[in-house]
Amino acid sequence: MTGTVPLDTTTLTCVFAVCRARGAKAPEGVSGHAGGGALRTLSAGRLTAVVQHVPAAGFSQEALRERLADRRTLESCARAHHAVVSAVAAVADTVPLPLATLYLDDERARSALVGDEQRFLDALERIAGRVEWGVKVYAAAPRARPAQPRTPSAPAPTPSPGPGAGRAYLERVRSRRQEQDRFRDAALRTAERVDSAARAVAVAARRLRAHGPEATGGHRWQVLNAAYLLPAGQERRLREALAPYRRVPGVELELSGPWVPYSFAEGSAPA
Structure with a gap:
């Protein structure tokens, strides 16, 4: 104010x-x-x-x-x-x-x-004569593996209450975290490629602060939140540049626009 x-x-x-x-x-x-x-x-x-x-x-x-x-x-x-x-x-x-x-x-x-x-x-x-497009990339959380079905004749395994059970639990937690880290790292690499591809057709670009889990939900992480300034009518070029990354497993890509160029009113980084 x-x-x-x-x-x-x-x-x-x-x-x-x-x-x-x-x-x-x-x-x-x-x-x-x-x-x-x-x-x-x-x-x-x-x-x-x-x-x-x-x-x-x-x-x-x-x-x-x-x-x-x-x-x-x-x-x-x-x-x-x-x-x-x-x-x-x-x-x-x-x-x-x-x-x-x-x-x-x-x-x-x-x-x-x-x-x-x-x-x-x-x-x-x-x-002048340009519009803003938003690009967001998310790392999708890995899906839980389905439980292996047991044959009807096989008795249900009895859990062991001993120290080995605790170690097994920690190993499962560690394994899930490692898998999540691998998904996120792969998505981060894809996000950098997405950013490079968008910059190749944009006049200017700006990386914005990524949204936290309160906005994205617990099922995915935002790894890229960026804005790109393009000449009006160039949506097709941007869509074509980003098309290959829509098929990357474990990655979600969102494209929005055209917007009034809010992100570029105060200056911007060259593309």
């Missing part, structure tokens, strides 16, 4: 996205944040921002901390923000701003944008 909200402030200016001055307009069919005013444009030198007046009572630092601590509220705000950014990007090259980029009023927002004008112009040049 930008700025400190005084108690007598009734509204704040929320900035969603920044475009070049020519061709930018307020999007239709989306409403922005609930309780806010109409979406509109704000001129700032060689830039135009898409903004909305929002009630200060609901978007102060304290109010935001409380609202965004709730997962459903956070998701609702994020969807509203993304809907506006996507609508703007559908008609003009767009630099998306982070969720809840707030200023005390239009003049404060305009001043900040003009002060950072060159950075925004550089970003707009970088992403």
Whole structure:
């Protein structure tokens, strides 16, 4: 959040996205944040921002901390923000701003944008005519081996309660861990090949932080979370480059897009 909200402030200016001055307009069919005013444009030198007046009572630092601590509220705000950014990007090259980029009023927002004008112009040049694609690679957990069937005449083995049983249990645990490590190592090698193949057709690339098991589930590990900047319409080249890796045993590959190039608004690594 930008700025400190005084108690007598009734509204704040929320900035969603920044475009070049020519061709930018307020999007239709989306409403922005609930309780806010109409979406509109704000001129700032060689830039135009898409903004909305929002009630200060609901978007102060304290109010935001409380609202965004709730997962459903956070998701609702994020969807509203993304809907506006996507609508703007559908008609003009767009630099998306982070969720809840707030200023005390239009003049404060305009001043900040003009002060950072060159950075925004550089970003707009970088992403012009390009879109973001996401690639995720997962190591699938090895499946448990089916138990060997016993013949009807064979009596069930009697487990030994002695020290040997403990050693056997530890060996089984160690064997499972080693097998998991082998699956993960193989998936990591595949992930590096996937990254190289995607970079070969991308303009720029960025490795993102991998999601933990709370997001991926216990049945797989994320070994690659990356974004690639491609010229619009180049999806086929990317799909073809990644096709061989969809058939690698023990590996799951997910491709998503095209997205507004969020990951490349602040610069990026060359592909």
